Amino acid sequence: MKKNYFKENKIEYIDYKDVGTLKKFLTPHARIQSKKRSGVPSVNQRELAVAIKRARYMGLLPYVSR
Numbered sequence: 001m002k003k004n005y006f007k008e009n010k011i012e013y014i015d016y017k018d019v020g021t022l023k024k025f026l027t028p029h030a031r032i033q034s035k036k037r038s039g040v041p042s043v044n045q046r047e048l049a050v051a052i053k054r055a056r057y058m059g060l061l062p063y064v065s066r
Contacts, residue, residue: 002039014047016054019061025052030065 005024006014016022025033025040025048032052035045055061 004039004041004044006040006044014044014051016051016058017060018051019055022048022052022055022061026061028065030062 005011011021014021025038027033032049035042038045038048040048052061056063
């Protein structure tokens with residue numbers, strides 16, 4: 001069983017400006033990793049998806065990459 005990254009590192013709020021953390025949950029093609037692969041609980045996975053989408057909209061993360 002994978003561990004909850006956010007609980008381990010005492011991160012209460014998933015911030016869209018924290019690009020380094022968000023990149024850990026993207027595949028090499030810049031897709032959001034599934035909950036199964038990332039090991040993040042459902043609540044955090046939803047927050048993570050929203051944060052990644054916001055970061056993409058603001059231009060901090062790419063929509064696609066090679």
